[in-house]
Amino acid sequence: MEKIRLGISLYPEQESREDIERYLKTASEHGFTKVFTSLFSVEGTKEELVHYFRELTDLAHKYGMVVSGDCNGELFRRLGAKADDLSVFQDMGLDILRMDGPFKDERDVILVNNRDGLKIEFNASMSDLTQGIIEAGGNPDNILTCHNFYPQRYTCPSLEAVNATNDALKKQGISTAMFLSSQVPGTHGPWPVSDGLPTVEEHRDIPVESQLKHMMAMNNVTEAIFGNAFASDEEFGVISETMQQAYPKMESLDAVDPFFGDIIREWLPDGQIRRIPLKLHLEPGLSQNEKDAIFSFNYHVDLGDCLNYMLRSRLGRMLYKSRDFTPRVCECEKFVKGDVVLVNDNCKHYAGEVQVVMKDMKNDGQRNLLGHIDENELMILDEIGAGDIYGFVDADAKS
Numbered sequence: 001m002e003k004i005r006l007g008i009s010l011y012p013e014q015e016s017r018e019d020i021e022r023y024l025k026t027a028s029e030h031g032f033t034k035v036f037t038s039l040f041s042v043e044g045t046k047e048e049l050v051h052y053f054r055e056l057t058d059l060a061h062k063y064g065m066v067v068s069g070d071c072n073g074e075l076f077r078r079l080g081a082k083a084d085d086l087s088v089f090q091d092m093g094l095d096i097l098r099m100d101g102p103f104k105d106e107r108d109v110i111l112v113n114n115r116d117g118l119k120i121e122f123n124a125s126m127s128d129l130t131q132g133i134i135e136a137g138g139n140p141d142n143i144l145t146c147h148n149f150y151p152q153r154y155t156c157p158s159l160e161a162v163n164a165t166n167d168a169l170k171k172q173g174i175s176t177a178m179f180l181s182s183q184v185p186g187t188h189g190p191w192p193v194s195d196g197l198p199t200v201e202e203h204r205d206i207p208v209e210s211q212l213k214h215m216m217a218m219n220n221v222t223e224a225i226f227g228n229a230f231a232s233d234e235e236f237g238v239i240s241e242t243m244q245q246a247y248p249k250m251e252s253l254d255a256v257d258p259f260f261g262d263i264i265r266e267w268l269p270d271g272q273i274r275r276i277p278l279k280l281h282l283e284p285g286l287s288q289n290e291k292d293a294i295f296s297f298n299y300h301v302d303l304g305d306c307l308n309y310m311l312r313s314r315l316g317r318m319l320y321k322s323r324d325f326t327p328r329v330c331e332c333e334k335f336v337k338g339d340v341v342l343v344n345d346n347c348k349h350y351a352g353e354v355q356v357v358m359k360d361m362k363n364d365g366q367r368n369l370l371g372h373i374d375e376n377e378l379m380i381l382d383e384i385g386a387g388d389i390y391g392f393v394d395a396d397a398k399s
Contacts, residue, residue, distance in 0.1 A: 001272045003247050004216055006239065007034030007068075007177070007225035009197075011190050012056050013042050015229065021059055023230050028063040030236040031243060035060045036098070036146070036225050039069040041190040046079050050091050057093030068096035068121055068146070073103065083107035086116040096121050098146055102129055112138035121146050124176050125157070127168040134172065145169055146177035149227035151193035156201040159379075166220035176220065179227035180211050182235055187228035197227030206376040209238045210279075216246055217276045217383035245277035245393065250299070275299060276384060278356075279374035279395035280340060289323045290370060293342055293354055294392050300354060304386025309359045311384060316342070316352035325351045330369045334360050338378050340392070341367040356381060 008027045010020055024035070037056060042049060057067045069089065075081075079088045089097050098121040102108050111120050112133055122130055124145035134140050150156045162178070169176045181196035181203055189197045196204040203211040208231070215221040250273045280294070293316040300313035327344040335341055339357040343350045347366040356373065358381060373381065374395050384390055 001247065001274050002222075003243065003274075004212070004221060005034060005223040006030075006032040006243075007036055007223055008032055008231070009036040009179075009189070009225060009227050009229055010056065011038060011041065011188065011229060012052065014188055017055070017059075019230070020056070024059055024063045024065065026233060026236055028065060030240045032236075033065055034223065034225065035065050035067045036227075037067065037069055038190040039071045039092075040075045040100075046088065049079065050088060053092040053094070057095075061093065066095040067093065068098050068144075069094045070098045070100055072100045083110040084114070086111075086114050086118055089118060090116045094118060096144060099123065100148075102126065104129070106136070108133050109136045109138045112142045114142075118142075119144050121177075123148065124165060124169065124178075127165050127172070130169065130174055131172055140173055144175045144177070146223070146225075147179065147199040149179040149181075149189065149197035149199060150201075151189055151191055151195060151197055153195050153204065154201060156198060156204075159200050159202055162200055163218060163220065166218065170220045175222040177223035177225055178215055178221050180208055180215075180224050180231075182208060182226055182228050182231040184228075184230070184232050184235070187230065189228050194228075199227075202379055207238070208235045209242045210374070210376040210380075212239060212242055213246070213276055213278075213377065214380050214383065216274065217380045217388070219383070219385075219388070242277065245391070246275055247272055248275060249273075273299075273389055276380060276388065276390040277393045278380065278390055279377055280371045280392040281374060281395045282371040283369050285328070286370060287326065289320065289325060290342055290368065292323075293320055293325075293352055294340070294370060295394075298391040299389055300391060301389050302384070302386060307358075307386060309357070309361055311356040311358065311381065311390070313354045313356075316354050317350055318352075320352045323352065325368065327365060328368045330363055332363055332369070334362055335367070335369065336360055338373040338375070338381070340370045340373065342370050344368045 060067045081088050096119045100123055119142055121144040124147040130143055166176050178199040179197055181198035186194055198204045212224050215224050297319055302311045306312040325344045327346050335357045337358055341355050343353040345351050
């Protein structure tokens with residue numbers, strides 16, 4: 001299981017060397033491995049730009065991070081660069097050259113097959129372009145993609161469009177990056193706008209860990225990069241915690257069900273897995289058995305045959321079949337999307353199943369209400385499919 005990679009953005013024309021090094025150190029300590037920066041937002045001669053960005057890349061490399069420099073055709077002209085001569089970017093110390101706009105001709109293939117040791121990162125909105133480059137002889141191992149960020153509110157592309165693009169790139173075997181938006185007030189990007197820097201509008205105002213979990217659940221995002229600077233130490237901390245929750249090492253499950261038998265081990269394979277950790281606000285008064293059904297074996301999965309009204313985790317009824325799940329009164333007439341319920345002893349054969357409601361369901365007395373998925377993470381439910389493993393995190397637990 002390959003983990004989603006993490007990155008930050010830096011705009012050295014707006015930041016001091018001391019702040020940049022402090023930020024790089026913090027990021028590297030929390031598992032971040034990439035730096036994005038904008039080359040064409042900085043004025044100066046060729047020599048000045050080479051010196052300017054060489055200082056940045058040397059610092060980033062000191063902390064074990066690779067650097068992607070955003071450029072375009074106009075910058076090529078300014079620097080005297082050509083598709084078959086990227087030496088100026090090599091002199092800057094760049095590892096990756098992001099083409100905000102491609103040449104849209106044979107030069108794109110020449111770029112990809114360069115001998116200067118640079119990976120070429122195209123704008124991810126152009127999945128047809130990358131397919132054409134590969135078909136024309138471009139080395140796919142040298143191709144990366146990265147979406148744009150959108151400083152102006154309500155200008156992001158639709159989530160549906162981004163998902164479709166990412167799926168197409170995934171089929172090509174191409175890495176895809178999206179931007180996280182720090183929620184720290186006053187953060188900046190390359191332009192004088194301070195309203196977040198997300199790739200999709202749904203992420204602009206929600207906590208960074210919820211953004212990251214959504215990208216994980218999309219299952220077509222390779223890298224998540226803070227677009228604005230500087231993210232806070234607290235945000236780095238919750239990102240690190242989320243990564244630990246999302247990529248646990250699965251030990252063998254020593255549980256055999258009379259009906260399903262050893263098939264349970266096929267649902268949850270040994271080794272490192274990806275698990276989407278959903279914030280859950282618990283109802284008061286839950287029994288210990290109910291809490292155990294949620295948290296004691298916190299690896300839930302829907303097999304796909306019931307993906308309609310719910311995400312249905314059958315494991316609880318197998319692992320805790322000898323326990324009592326006494327019905328509890330719930331005054332609501334129906335359960336709504338994001339409610340988490342447990343089948344109780346009024347339906348004994350299925351008692352212990354934990355279900356996440358996806359559509360309105362009548363409260364027929366056969367389910368106990370356990371809690372509610374955090375409102376910022378409801379959209380994650382739409383990305384969870386058959387065989388995807390998810391778990392729950394007590395949203396109100398004191399750290």
